[in-house]
Amino acid sequence: MNTPAIEASLDQLVEATRVNRQVYLDPDIFDLEMERIWGKAWIFIGHESQIPLSGDYFTTNIDHKTPVLMVRGKDHKIHVLHNRCAHKGAKIVTARSGKIAGAFRCPYHGWTFKHNGNLLKIPNESGYENTGFDLNDSCNNLQPLAQFDSYRGFVFASLSDQTPDLKTWLGGAIDCFDNLCDRAPEGEVEVAGGVLRYEHDCNWKFIIENLNDTMHPMIVHQSVVQSAEAYISTLDADAAKQKQEAEILLPFGASYENFEDSGITGFPYGHHYDGGKTSIHANYSVMPEYHKAMIDRYGEQRTQGIYAFNTHNTLLYPSLTIKCAIQNIRVIRPVAVNKFIVETWSFRLKGAPDEMLQRTLLYSRLINSSASMVGPDDLEVYRRLQEGLASNSSQWVEMHRQFGRDQQLEDRVTGGGTSDLDVRTQYKAWRHYMLGEAML
Numbered sequence: 001m002n003t004p005a006i007e008a009s010l011d012q013l014v015e016a017t018r019v020n021r022q023v024y025l026d027p028d029i030f031d032l033e034m035e036r037i038w039g040k041a042w043i044f045i046g047h048e049s050q051i052p053l054s055g056d057y058f059t060t061n062i063d064h065k066t067p068v069l070m071v072r073g074k075d076h077k078i079h080v081l082h083n084r085c086a087h088k089g090a091k092i093v094t095a096r097s098g099k100i101a102g103a104f105r106c107p108y109h110g111w112t113f114k115h116n117g118n119l120l121k122i123p124n125e126s127g128y129e130n131t132g133f134d135l136n137d138s139c140n141n142l143q144p145l146a147q148f149d150s151y152r153g154f155v156f157a158s159l160s161d162q163t164p165d166l167k168t169w170l171g172g173a174i175d176c177f178d179n180l181c182d183r184a185p186e187g188e189v190e191v192a193g194g195v196l197r198y199e200h201d202c203n204w205k206f207i208i209e210n211l212n213d214t215m216h217p218m219i220v221h222q223s224v225v226q227s228a229e230a231y232i233s234t235l236d237a238d239a240a241k242q243k244q245e246a247e248i249l250l251p252f253g254a255s256y257e258n259f260e261d262s263g264i265t266g267f268p269y270g271h272h273y274d275g276g277k278t279s280i281h282a283n284y285s286v287m288p289e290y291h292k293a294m295i296d297r298y299g300e301q302r303t304q305g306i307y308a309f310n311t312h313n314t315l316l317y318p319s320l321t322i323k324c325a326i327q328n329i330r331v332i333r334p335v336a337v338n339k340f341i342v343e344t345w346s347f348r349l350k351g352a353p354d355e356m357l358q359r360t361l362l363y364s365r366l367i368n369s370s371a372s373m374v375g376p377d378d379l380e381v382y383r384r385l386q387e388g389l390a391s392n393s394s395q396w397v398e399m400h401r402q403f404g405r406d407q408q409l410e411d412r413v414t415g416g417g418t419s420d421l422d423v424r425t426q427y428k429a430w431r432h433y434m435l436g437e438a439m440l
């Protein structure tokens with residue numbers, strides 16, 4: 001489809017209970033998604049703990065083509081800047097992270113910029129006299145993103161100045177950041193243990209639609225669960241550590257009833273989580289030393305309240321997923337209509353014993369890495385989706401499950417844990433961004 005044709009048909013691509021296959025296949029629709037969804041929403045950039053000191057920086061893309069730079073200023077404030085020289089446009093920094101001593105220096109003609117992006121110096125400046133060039137014009141700085149802000153250390157930015165403020169945009173899904181951080185005895189988390197990057201050769205929406213698709217684990221991950229069970233049955237009684245590790249895989253075989261009980265909660269702007277009262281992580285054992293640190297900090301009642309908020313996966317549409325009880329996140333970045341990258345970052349709970357971090361890292365490796373037993377299962381079905389949807393046999397992908405049973409509350413929608421409420425929530429947001437429709 002060409003762009004005028006897409007504009008004319010955009011309204012017909014997403015209905016209440018079905019989606020046209022072209023939203024996964026058409027490169028022009030992908031370009032419009034980049035402009036209207038990724039160019040308007042708050043996109044997760046990184047965590048403040050990645051740049052603890054003045055001059056520390058971290059780089060990423062905000063969409064498929066816009067390089068950005070998160071840097072800690074001399075005043076300790078965080079800045080999110082376009083990673084593009086104001087002179088002739090060279091990308092300033094190519095490393096994923098690092099530290100600058102004095103200033104950012106462009107590798108092409110040597111313009112230098114302060115930590116906050118302001119132009120510092122131009123070599124051989126005399127050639128600009130009487131040319132109309134103004135050294136102090138802000139257009140000569142590294143440009144800040146239209147908006148950036150953070151909540152409990154999680155930094156987001158937006159290419160649009162029209163998007164509502166971050167807290168309003170997060171809505172009730174903000175509870176997941178609070179729960180993740182409150183699980184730390186010191187009330188703060190920090191990135192630890194590196195990153196797992198995983199390229200997927202399929203459309204970016206498949207992973208966020210799979211996230212709380214609770215009708216698939218018992219099918220797609222059946223062989224993993226069976227292998228884990230078979231392995232556990234071979235272990236001696238004193239192999240507690242191996243047993244504990246293999247048991248991480250078992251919840252992926254949870255029953256339909258189990259998943260149904262966990263419920264799904266949707267919010268404006270496409271965010272949602274499954275669980276809350278219970279989830280497949282509800283029985284994740286609490287280490288005694290950790291539990292003591294939590295009681296010392298919060299007292300028994302509040303500690304139980306923190307454990308009891310049991311979400312499985314949370315999506316902050318479209319770029320971030322959180323596992324509170326596991327202490328890891330996944331960051332999504334589209335590359336093309338049939339390619340995206342997902343990064344898994346793990347967190348240390350400040351004040352918790354090191355075993356908690358080791359368990360998180362183990363989980364990330366076992367479930368989310370390219371060498372894991374679970375993530376590649378999912379990628380295999382995403383590839384089949386990409387291939388199958390290219391067929392002209394039908395134009396539609398359906399999402400009817402439990403339609404009409406959703407409960408509309410003041411700021412959220414709730415429904416059964418095996419419903420398609422999660423995808424319907426996402427496509428409501430898709431229509432909001434792509435067509436300018438109102439949220440909720």
Ligand code: FES
Pocket residue numbers: 085086087088089090106107108109110111
């Ligand atoms: S492009 Fe950066 S100094 Fe010329």
Ligand SMILES: [Fe+2]
Pocket residue numbers: 210216217220221374378
């Ligand atoms: Fe899965």
